[in-house]
Amino acid sequence: METREKVVDVALRLFREEGFQATTMRRIADEAGVSLGNAYYYFAGKDELVHELYLKVQREHRDRALPALVEGGALAENLAVVLHSGLDVMGPYHAFGGSFLQSTLPRKSNSSPFSEQSSDARSMAIDLMRTTLTVSKQKVPTSLSDNLPTLLWMAYLGVTLHWVTDSSDDQTRTRALVDGLVPVVAKSVRLARLPVARGLVADVAALLTRMTSREEK
Template structure:
């Protein structure tokens, strides 16, 4: 893709994200995005098959911002509770401009089989970035985890982050202060749970939970 094509694609992304923020996800159409970006509708569809593909661009934009906000704030050798709280609060801050259309967007993003779902194959890049960030949180914290949980625990932390995000979407308090308060309560609990993971019984329980959540949050897409 040449410079002109790259510029057009980025203009469509920027326009779509602005319209999602200002007018809502459901109200924003591909035709409206094309008009605002100053390109033909056919050209818009050349770059993006529909709004779902633009949602994945949103995931990437938010995740890059989330990572940039979080990494300088992680305390090397700090407690997991502190660093996990940091990554959760930073995630909420990165998402804050998009809170207005969150509830309407959930209708299309919640089903696991939806292309807009954070669990979909189309969301792989953003999901991998998010799980890698959780791995960085664990690596920077003094609470070390058993090697057997190296792959499972970052996934579980990301799932907790998704749960916090779901609460944030429906949080009508000013600045979503209730969700930030929830983070302050959850982070210490997670820190204590990971400490217990050094014990064989707790380690096995966490492993079982990780396997169950992986099984029930992934699905093979079938075409009708």
């Protein structure tokens, strides 16, 4: 297990420092002090190491965001904490974000956020959104409570996609997107509690159920 972790650590460092395309499995093996065959014993290729990055980012995101959430705080403020902390964790990997996206977008990729292999990372991300809703003072409509954490996670994926393509210094445009998005989300959740919005809320919940069930097939 120690060898596997060393290979992962070296691979992620090289991805950050030299880029995904420039990093070869042989270079990873040499830097980790193991044979190439040993490296391939643990990972079939770089794409599998991208999956390890996805897990690492989700763990670090959770560990950074949870202590910063404010019990009874405004949903917009807590959600801003979660989204900005996610960008903080991803920051060192922005240089190879395009390669990361290329590996994760194909539906059949093990590194896809929707793949079976990514279920642990996906669950961590959705649970973080669920906790954010739970600790915030804003109440969530009962009809949306099961699906809203997943909706927020999907919104975060959209923010991540923007971040990957954001060429502004320190991705300030993505930071501005987050700051503009969270009040809209909080207001939408608040409005969803009104009787006039019940039909719309039910439609959104049904649509999300159909989407997620298709992904699981």
